Amino acid sequence: MKHGISEQEWNDYLDGRATAAVSYRIEAHLIGCLECWEFYERLSCATQQLLAACEEARQGLTLEDRQLHAMLRGVFSRLRTEGSAGTMHPQVQGQLHMLHSVLAPFCGTQAAARALQTAAKNSPARSLEQVTLDNWEPFLEKLKAIAAAMCGDTFANLIWERGQLQGSN
Amino acid sequence: MLAARITPKVVAYGLAAELALLVGLYLPAAFGWSSRFRLTEAIVMTIAGVLAFGFALVLSLEVAAEYRQAPWARLAWLLLAANAGLSLVKRGVGSPLFDFVREGYRTGPLRGLLDNLLVVPANLCLLAGLLAMWWGFHRIGLGFRVERRDRAAMALIAALFLTLLLYRENLSQGQSPYVLSRMLQPLGLALLGVISAFGLVLHRYAVQMGDGQLARVMRWLMFYVLLRGVLVFSRGLLSPQLPLLLDSSSDLDEWALDLLWQVVHWALAMATAYRAQLTVSAAAQLKQLRATKAEIVPV
Numbered sequence: 142m143k144h145g146i147s148e149q150e151w152n153d154y155l156d157g158r159a160t161a162a163v164s165y166r167i168e169a170h171l172i173g174c175l176e177c178w179e180f181y182e183r184l185s186c187a188t189q190q191l192l193a194a195c196e197e198a199r200q201g202l203t204l205e206d207r208q209l210h211a212m213l214r215g216v217f218s219r220l221r222t223e224g225s226a227g228t229m230h231p232q233v234q235g236q237l238h239m240l241h242s243v244l245a246p247f248c249g250t251q252a253a254a255r256a257l258q259t260a261a262k263n264s265p266a267r268s269l270e271q272v273t274l275d276n277w278e279p280f281l282e283k284l285k286a287i288a289a290a291m292c293g294d295t296f297a298n299l300i301w302e303r304g305q306l307q308g309s310n
Numbered sequence: 311m312l313a314a315r316i317t318p319k320v321v322a323y324g325l326a327a328e329l330a331l332l333v334g335l336y337l338p339a340a341f342g343w344s345s346r347f348r349l350t351e352a353i354v355m356t357i358a359g360v361l362a363f364g365f366a367l368v369l370s371l372e373v374a375a376e377y378r379q380a381p382w383a384r385l386a387w388l389l390l391a392a393n394a395g396l397s398l399v400k401r402g403v404g405s406p407l408f409d410f411v412r413e414g415y416r417t418g419p420l421r422g423l424l425d426n427l428l429v430v431p432a433n434l435c436l437l438a439g440l441l442a443m444w445w446g447f448h449r450i451g452l453g454f455r456v457e458r459r460d461r462a463a464m465a466l467i468a469a470l471f472l473t474l475l476l477y478r479e480n481l482s483q484g485q486s487p488y489v490l491s492r493m494l495q496p497l498g499l500a501l502l503g504v505i506s507a508f509g510l511v512l513h514r515y516a517v518q519m520g521d522g523q524l525a526r527v528m529r530w531l532m533f534y535v536l537l538r539g540v541l542v543f544s545r546g547l548l549s550p551q552l553p554l555l556l557d558s559s560s561d562l563d564e565w566a567l568d569l570l571w572q573v574v575h576w577a578l579a580m581a582t583a584y585r586a587q588l589t590v591s592a593a594a595q596l597k598q599l600r601a602t603k604a605e606i607v608p609v
Binding site: 249263291294295296303 | 373379380519588593596
């Protein structure tokens with residue numbers, strides 16, 4: 142604090158947020174104090190330059206809608222993955238792992254992973270991470286259809302029966 | 311279910327037995343200990359060829375019956391069965407045995423006509439079958455893709471066959487008295503070129519699938535498709551003095567070519583046997599699963 146004016150009060154005054162009483166006190170002091178007047182002018186000039194630089198940076202870094210959309214999609218995707226990774230039901234996780242182990246020797250490891258992802262994508266779950274006990278049945282139906290198209294009806298029946306959750310029919 | 315009996319192992323034994331017999335029959339003549347056992351060789355080749363395509367035909371039909379819910383895959387295997395059936399008949403009418411009934415039959419125009427009448431529809435069925443199989447996989451949406459370098463290689467193979475067709479004027483049926491034979495032979499060769507190029511799609515799909523029984527089926531189909539193309543093409547390059555696609559088993563080169571053609575026959579049988587075995591394995595696992603469930607929850 143110098144001459145009874147704190148740093149916070151200077152900042153508020155320069156930003157135009159100071160109360161009427163504080164503004165009056167500072168202005169009354171500035172009339173008679175050359176040192177504070179020069180300090181005020183320096184700060185005021187620096188603040189104006191900062192504001193101008195901010196405006197210039199904002200103009201230069203404008204994001205297009207497409208870029209903004211891509212960034213937001215990435216953020217939401219990460220949020221969804223992080224949010225769901227820890228919450229996948231252990232039974233669902235176990236069943237998915239088991240289905241992969243049934244699919245892989247027949248269709249190949251990579252094709253098995255793709256089949257699970259495609260079935261999830263085309264089911265109400267929309268993604269493998271979002272498969273739950275509630276949307277398991279439609280997911281399994283999609284997977285059965287994929288298995289039938291790839292390896293025939295017997296294999297599709299195997300996938301269907303192996304994929305049934307415990308306690309369901 | 312025949313698939314349970316005609317396993318890949320049985321087909322492999324068939325191939326190995328035929329090759330062993332043919333080598334065993336050829337070697338004494340090659341070392342000058344005896345004359346060629348041409349009749350016996352012809353009998354072995356004919357029986358083995360008919361057996362291999364017979365296996366492929368019945369197994370393909372069984373596999374097609376497995377795809378009740380997948381019309382494109384069903385169509386693909388029905389067309390492969392048709393290809394096997396036509397190839398079986400072709401193997402029959404092109405048998406070296408006829409040479410012993412009618413002299414010069416194998417190199418004559420009648421055999422050429424019969425050959426081409428069967429080759430063109432057989433190749434058409436094979437191409438349509440492969441296309442149906444590709445479309446069936448594509449529709450599932452698993453994201454299998456043919457890469458740019460594959461397309462370039464496919465274009466190269468097709469271009470090589472086109473070049474062969476354009477620069478080889480003396481196709482074996484070029485002087486045939488049958489107009490149909492003269493027209494069908496280049497068509498059959500062009501189809502073979504397209505099919506060989508398409509073999510690369512099968513290769514790419516097999517790679518993208520990873521390991522597994524289905525990838526093995528694709529690889530054997532690719533081998534069947536490509537080996538045919540390679541044999542015809544190499545014959546055109548290595549024996550430019552001989553008319554393309556004319557049978558002659560006079561020397562070692564031609565004997566080796568005959569041997570490799572026999573491998574082609576078994577390659578299709580092997581592909582279908584592996585595919586049929588997939589169903590057998592799935593059925594066994596399903597049976598075991600149901601038995602386990604029945605034990606846990608007695609009805």
